[in-house]
Amino acid sequence: MSALVFEARWNRIQRSREQGYEELGDFLGRFASLGPLVRCGLVRKREEWSEFQRYHGYVPTEAGEKFLLYIPDKELVLVRPGKSAPLFLELKNDPAPNAHFKETYAEPTKAQFAAMEEMRVNAGRDSWRAKRADLLRQHLLRGYMDIRAFTKRTGAGEGGLLREGLAKPRVDRVSDQHLNIELTAEGTTFLTPLDDHDLLLVNPGMELPLFNRLDPDKAEYWCGLP
Known part of the structure; x- marks a missing residue:
């Protein structure tokens, strides 16, 4: 089952790239923290764990939807076309860039x-x-x-x-x-x-x-x- 989920997710990423979207992990970089996105109020911890969830269970907030598209059935978060630069600038407003942040600390809400x-x-x-x-x-x-x-x-x-x-x-x-x-x-x-x-x-x-x-x-x- 996990192989099927991975394949469906990968195919959706490929199609989305052709349409100008960018997968959130690709945008942030391999080892980047979600901390700035969270502190800027653009993503929040979801209510429950999901077996195949990504991004440590974080999903876009209403404010984040301006920049991000969440696809629940594929557990994908994509940066919308033309929003990479605005999102990059938005993250410069991180109110506490040096604060401790561990993606696994926050519990489902x-x-x-x-x-x-x-x-x-x-x-x-x-x-x-x-x-x-x-x-x-x-x-x-x-x-x-x-x-x-x-x-x-x-x-x-x-x-x-x-x-x-x-x-x-x-x-x-x-x-x-x-x-x-x-x-x-x-x-x-x-x-x-x-x-x-x-x-x-x-x-x-x-x-x-x-x-x-x-x-x-x-x-x-x-x-x-x-």
Whole structure:
């Protein structure tokens, strides 16, 4: 079966090249990292593993579709005709080019979407809670991660953010519907606050760098992988 999948994929790559497309791996280069694509919000981790997936389970976001075409049945991501140069320039906007990034670190996002759906169901007719769930979904699709999912996986949470100077207590919290911390300038490298909806999100591709910042001993294994 794998040979058939490989042959079908290869044939599609060949046809696509004739049409002006470029396979993403060819565009990036043999040993290039997906990190810049992730941090620029152009690809995100898919919800579930697939037996024949490529690109370590990353697929284009809505923003990435401007440059990339995803073909699910062939597990291919192609750079659209005429978009190689614009994509190259877009990747120059990488917000953290020196950040640790390991393609295999991020997990499939099904559990995060399931938690979001539960939030949406539990919101009922509460418009604020419904909007909160909808905003979380929008950001998950863009590659962000809820801080609660990060804490569940790593054990590092708001205490670590405060201790390491990435956040400080909010002294003027308006209501329980607002965050009770505010980020410092350094904290915004790793996180994005949606203050009015009590959401704190890990920026795309910054899960491992944040883990390393908060608990370097535990993150050392992942950061040391080739």
